[in-house]
Amino acid sequence: MSTEYDVSKQNKVRQLREKAAYDKDTVHAVLDAGLVAHVAVVQDGDPVVVPMLYGREGETVFLHGARKARVIRMLEGTGKVCINITLLDGLVFARSAFASSMNYRSVTVFGQARLVDELEEKKRALHVINEHAMPGRSAELRESLQNEFKMTGVIAVDIESASAKISDKMPEDESCDLDTPVWAGVLPLESRFTTLQPDSLVQEGVAPSDALRALQNKRL
Amino acid sequence: MSTEYDVSKQNKVRQLREKAAYDKDTVHAVLDAGLVAHVAVVQDGDPVVVPMLYGREGETVFLHGARKARVIRMLEGTGKVCINITLLDGLVFARSAFASSMNYRSVTVFGQARLVDELEEKKRALHVINEHAMPGRSAELRESLQNEFKMTGVIAVDIESASAKISDKMPEDESCDLDTPVWAGVLPLESRFTTLQPDSLVQEGVAPSDALRALQNKRL
Numbered sequence: 001m002s003t004e005y006d007v008s009k010q011n012k013v014r015q016l017r018e019k020a021a022y023d024k025d026t027v028h029a030v031l032d033a034g035l036v037a038h039v040a041v042v043q044d045g046d047p048v049v050v051p052m053l054y055g056r057e058g059e060t061v062f063l064h065g066a067r068k069a070r071v072i073r074m075l076e077g078t079g080k081v082c083i084n085i086t087l088l089d090g091l092v093f094a095r096s097a098f099a100s101s102m103n104y105r106s107v108t109v110f111g112q113a114r115l116v117d118e119l120e121e122k123k124r125a126l127h128v129i130n131e132h133a134m135p136g137r138s139a140e141l142r143e144s145l146q147n148e149f150k151m152t153g154v155i156a157v158d159i160e161s162a163s164a165k166i167s168d169k170m171p172e173d174e175s176c177d178l179d180t181p182v183w184a185g186v187l188p189l190e191s192r193f194t195t196l197q198p199d200s201l202v203q204e205g206v207a208p209s210d211a212l213r214a215l216q217n218k219r220l
Numbered sequence: 221m222s223t224e225y226d227v228s229k230q231n232k233v234r235q236l237r238e239k240a241a242y243d244k245d246t247v248h249a250v251l252d253a254g255l256v257a258h259v260a261v262v263q264d265g266d267p268v269v270v271p272m273l274y275g276r277e278g279e280t281v282f283l284h285g286a287r288k289a290r291v292i293r294m295l296e297g298t299g300k301v302c303i304n305i306t307l308l309d310g311l312v313f314a315r316s317a318f319a320s321s322m323n324y325r326s327v328t329v330f331g332q333a334r335l336v337d338e339l340e341e342k343k344r345a346l347h348v349i350n351e352h353a354m355p356g357r358s359a360e361l362r363e364s365l366q367n368e369f370k371m372t373g374v375i376a377v378d379i380e381s382a383s384a385k386i387s388d389k390m391p392e393d394e395s396c397d398l399d400t401p402v403w404a405g406v407l408p409l410e411s412r413f414t415t416l417q418p419d420s421l422v423q424e425g426v427a428p429s430d431a432l433r434a435l436q437n438k439r440l
Contacts, residue, residue, distance in 0.1 A: 015288075036306055036308050036324075040267035042265065042267045046300050047262045049267075069234065084258060088411075093357065096361055097350050097357075100354065130320070134313065140402050140403075142316060142400065152318070170417075170420075179423075181423050182360050182426065183416075183426050183428045183429065183432060184418070184421070186416075186419075187417075187432070188417065189255075189412070189413055191410070192412075193409055194407075194408045194409075196403075196405060196406075197390075197408065199391055199404050202403055206401050208403045209403065215407065216407060
């Protein structure tokens with residue numbers, strides 16, 4: 001199996017090409033690090049973009065929503081989708097506005113959307129999505145009910161092509177700007193979980209599981 | 221001037237309607253809190269979504285990129301765009317997978333894209349974008365050069381319609397799940413800047429400005 005996505009007109013990174021990556025490991029790593037996917041489709045000729053939770057299994061990205069939700073009906077009917085996941089890692093303060101930028105990890109995926117209707121595949125897809133956002137949680141909860149599966153719409157997007165773009169650098173100023181007496185560097189941005197907040201109905205003696213505590217300490 | 225966006229087929233929130241808001245103050249607040257916009261356009265009939273820095277002035281969202289960048293050329297040629305900005309605020313751990321969800325602030329904007337070519341408007345738009353991500357920085361830097369303006373492409377999107385969707389809640393479990401001995405509640409997610417990292421060329425005695433220090437302590 002190829003370890004790289006083919007570079008085509010669709011996924012070719014044209015600007016800042018030195019930041020581009022097409023190898024599956026890099027693309028998968030960003031997909032696995034993010035929590036919110038921005039999913040774009042064409043509806044009646046116009047663009048629509050919707051934020052969604054997701055999960056990845058091999059070369060497939062699974063999305064879900066209420067079965068009747070507009071986004072599920074759009075995805076069901078649309079064919080091609082484009083998905084971007086971007087994690088902002090910091091602001092790059094250069095010595096000119098022009099050279100200032102940001103550090104980030106970003107992935108763009110192109111593929112066909114397909115409604116997952118067969119119950120076993122749907123169960124597996126939902127497991128993948130749930131475990132992506134809440135690792136270990138599935139084992140702590142009751143099985144989902146038939147009715148709950150019915151009310152949930154699942155979309156599979158098999159990755160046709162993809163690219164990653166990653167920036168992790170200090171400013172790159174023009175030499176003529178270097179004698180400016182202005183501070184330059186990076187202000188890192190960190191997304192992290194804070195403190196677990198129980199709801200008022202948690203039973204006495206029930207503490208967060210090890211999986212929840214591990215997630216609490218994770219950085220995105 | 222109206223304080224609400226008209227609700228149309230385009231911007232109507234259909235799922236979880238109780239979380240929807242159409243008033244301009246709420247929409248503007250989310251637009252002003254985010255840093256990365258996901259901008260969707262239709263290219264050759266297919267959807268494309270690109271993450272971009274942005275800034276808002278009144279009812280206009282400004283975007284920028286390299287003048288020759290594909291995204292600028294796409295936006296220049298496309299007409300209609302859809303922009304989503306989502307800030308993930310936490311994971312909601314309910315007592316079933318079905319009731320589990322997330323807390324977030326999200327805004328979707330629809331409008332026409334227009335290339336900003338006139339120099340004075342372009343300067344103002346870039347000022348808005350720069351100050352959005354890096355408040356106070358413009359005053360610390362030299363003026364941009366004619367050549368830098370020329371190499372930068374600016375797009376204006378006048379907001380035609382918009383909606384916000386905000387979720388900030390504890391789990392809402394079915395009553396039959398409430399006697400389950402499982403922890404439930406919210407794990408908040410926080411995006412915050414960490415410590416300013418100077419590059420190796422900062423001149424002796426040059427410290428970060430007050431504006432940079434204030435940004436360092438800001439939460440998104």
